[in-house]
Amino acid sequence: MDVLIGKSTLVFVVSAVALAIATYILGYEPAxxxxxxxAIIFSIILYTAAGTICGLFSKTLLEASLSIMPVALVFTGAPWGVLLADDFPIFKVLEYAPSVQLVHLLDIQNIGFTTGDLLKPLLIILTWTVVLTIVSVVLYQRRLKDK
Incomplete structure (x- = not known):
């Protein structure tokens, strides 16, 4: 568990610093x-858990790098998939992807928003984060028992 938390902490800190710098450079001011x-904290934890899950099924670093590609495409590409929802109704399910919810949260204007406008995306991202974190911890513990 120490290894899992240690590696996750490093990824968390590096991601948070990179996002803080990018936010400052771009001049983004959230509502x-x-x-x-x-939302950023939940997202970093969520993507760390997703990466951990992919890494647990890989035997080499190359396999891990390749196995994360489809997951990254689905999770980070979901906002683009939502654009196809009018033509292909199956893509409407992507509306609940964490990256789409983050986009919704970031699009909220500084004037005229309600707490509900903020809570819905946060709760959906939190749900994804909790589920993927639990799955990654359970898979990590099973992997340790297998060895």
Whole structure:
């Protein structure tokens, strides 16, 4: 468990610093700074868990790098898939992808938003984060028992 937490902490810190620098350089000002920070924290944990899950099924670093590609494509490409929802109704399910919810949260204007506008995306991202984190911890523990 120490290895899992240690590696995750390093990824978390590097990701947070990179996002903070990018946000500063781009001059982005969120409608709610606390919702923005919470969503970013949840997202970093979520993607770390997804990467851990892919890594647990890989035997080499090359396999891990390749196995994360489809997951990254689905999770980060979901906002583009939503654009196809009018033509292909199956893509409407992507509306609940964490990256789409993050986009919704980032698009909220500084004036005229409600707490509900902030909570829905945060709760969906939180749900994804909790589920993937639990799955990654369970798979990690099973992998340790297999060895």
């Amino acid at each position: 709610s700074i606390w919702a923005f920070v919470v």
